[in-house]
Amino acid sequence: MKLRALCGPPLCLFLCLLFQSGLSQTVVKSLPGLPGDLPFHLETGYIGAGELDDVQLFYYFVESGRSPRDDPLVLWLTGGPGCSALSGLIYEIGPFTFNYEKSSRFRPALKLNDYSWTKVANIIFLDQPVGTGFSYANNWESYNIDDNISVAESYEFLRKWLKLHPQFLSNPLYIAGDSYSGVIVPRVALEVDKGNEVGLEPKMNLEGYVLGNPLTSYDSDLNSRVPFAHLKGLISNELYESAKTDCNSEYINVNESNADCVDDLKVVNLCVENIRTANILEPNCVPQSPKSTVSDRWDPTLINRDPSPLLLPTERASRVWCREYNYLYSYIWASDRAVQDALHIREGTVEKWVRCNETLSYTSNVLVVIDIHKELIKRGFRALIYSGDHDMVFPYVGTLAWIDTLNLTISEDWHAWFVDGQVAGYATLYSSFPSLFTFVTVKGAGHTAPEYKPKECFALISRWFDYLYI
Secondary structure, eight states: OHHHHHSOHHHHHHHHHHHHTTOEEEEEOOBTTBOSSOSSOEEEEEEEESGGGOEEEEEEEEOOSSOTTTSOEEEEEOOTTTBOHHHHIIIIISSEEEOGGGOOSSSOOEEEOTTOGGGTSEEEEEOOSTTSTTOEESSGGGGOEEHHHHHHHHHHHHHHHHHHOGGGTTSOEEEEEEGGGGGTHHHHHHHHHHHHHTTOSSOOOEEEEEEESOOOBHHHHHHTHHHHHHHTTSSOHHHHHHHHHHTTTOOSSOOTTOHHHHHHHHHHHHHHTTSOTTOTTSOOOSOOOSSOTTTSOOOTHHHHOOOTTSOOTTTOTTSOOOHHHHHHHHHHHHHOHHHHHHHTOOTTSOSOOOSBOTTOOEEOOOOBOHHHHHHHHHTTOEEEEEEETTOSSSOHHHHHHHHHTTOOEEEEEEEEEEETTEEEEEEEEEEETTEEEEEEEETTOOSSHHHHOHHHHHHHHHHHHTTOOO
């Protein structure tokens, strides 16, 4: 009644439609754990997608600290499927992260990230698919999703977001993400270009896409774990040669009647079962899945498991440091009602925030996206693919294997790239006019690279966005 008294019928109708469509954007001025006002522009909000906007996708948007009008606009899709955008923002490429030295179990502290990609780009961090992070649906049916639905709803979100932020329509647009988003990002990029072709509004200034440690082909990527383990000295040369012969270089979906191959892979599994697959150099603290880490299909619990049963190192000083301890702070911080109020989370829409939702009702129905890469290259888009060279989830050797199938012309073969005069990794530059395709390893990094080597990855993305030599 008060609303009707304050405005005429046209405005009331507009406000009602706005509410029903789920459009909600708010500028966040401060965050618990970070003293003072935010030194960067942060907007959070919801945008509806799907039939009747039943799906409410939550996002964080950070303007570039350099030149918002000119710098690229990036849609960032964290992998999983079901890993929160906050994970990518706070542990990888966003403007703030946890200050572990000043944090306690009950009071996580934040600090600015000196190597945030938002120093050179405007970035939308999207909680997708629905059921991820703070995104939710108004009915249970909308939680039953697959790769196709995830792509469609991410594309719909981007169109609606740009309609609400037309000042960014002329900025170079990149679709980006890592891990499982390797099957989503290229398809969203292709949808954007197809939408432009048929005249859908708004027309987007798509220039390319970026992928880190990506899943691209289930069979190729998972099959590469055995040769990767051999390259890194995790299995002996004799065992590798035996498995290579007995299994005919096929280490997944093995025929159980091939006893020699099965026996070889049992020994391989014994060798790697206590290795942390996300980074083989770090301690393995969360128990592995009882399933094979070599022959089974993608099992997100191997790297995304809830670490909450673990104790913080300050409470168990005798324990070795584990990266999972870092993840505990995100559960504590994001579950704090004061934090959710600051982010303008709709109360009662998410029962419990988790970094990666392992109960997501998700069907992986796209097993290979190599042809999508070929199509994007044909259409002339830039691509940057980077991999931590100590990642055994999706090893770089598997990524190189599918890149070889693209039959691109190498413009500059495998060479070192440098940060502060030190080798930061190795790169291969490809050209397939008018497209430019770049593959880069990040030395010492795991799954995914910016979490382990933020300085090097910031140098990499800065150069690539600015068309500088890598």
